[in-house]
Amino acid sequence: MTLSRRSSSPTATAPATARHGRIVAQVPAFALVGVIGYIVDAGITYAGARYLGLSPELARPPGFIVATIVNFLLNRAITFRGSSAPFWRAFVRYWVVASGGLAVNYAVYSACVQLAPRFGIAVAPAVLPLFIAVGVGFAMVVTFLGFRFFAFR
Structure with missing residues (x-):
């Protein structure tokens, strides 16, 4: 009978698998929540500029x-x-991370507003949601990592 050595026991890999499983579910959920946030953000920004x-x-x-x-x-x-972080601690930490994300997001948004005329794009309320989407794209990675490893830990 031949015995093979395993590099790790099933119990040693279980936490890694659980962590992997969580992040695999968290990324699409985070993206969906982000789409909802984008709709809220773009809608209010559009309404403020337009009306x-x-x-x-x-x-x-x-x-x-x-x-x-x-x-x-x-x-x-x-x-x-699954976070056990108390509500208010998570809320404050979320705002800290979101503020960093906002700095990235707003810098990209403002760059779009400033650069658009150079490319023949009129800065009108209807184009602002596109600029917001560009900013969101840049800030998304930073905020996901901050929320996962800081705000909700």
């Missing part, structure tokens, strides 16, 4: 604030539902 006459830069903060609250609640309930 309130706010500049593109001033129309953005209200959308970000509301979208961040919505995203926190959805991420806590869906994406990171």
Whole structure:
């Protein structure tokens, strides 16, 4: 009878498999919550620019604030539902990470607003959601990692 050596026992690999399984489920959930947050953010930004006459830069903060609250609640309930972090601690940490994400997101958004005329694109309320989407794309990786390893731990 030949005995083979295993590099690790089944119990040693179980936590790694569980962690992998969680992140595999978390990424699509995070993306779905992000789409909802984007719709909230873009809708409020568009409405502020279109109906309130706010500049593109001033129309953005209200959308970000509301979208961040919505995203926190959805991420806590869906994406990171297994988190044992107390609500208020997670909320404060979420805002810290989201603020870093906002810095990236808003810098890219503002660059789009400033560079659009150079490429013959008029900066109008209808194009602002596209600029928001570009900013969101850049900030998404940073915020996912921050939320997973800091806000909801």
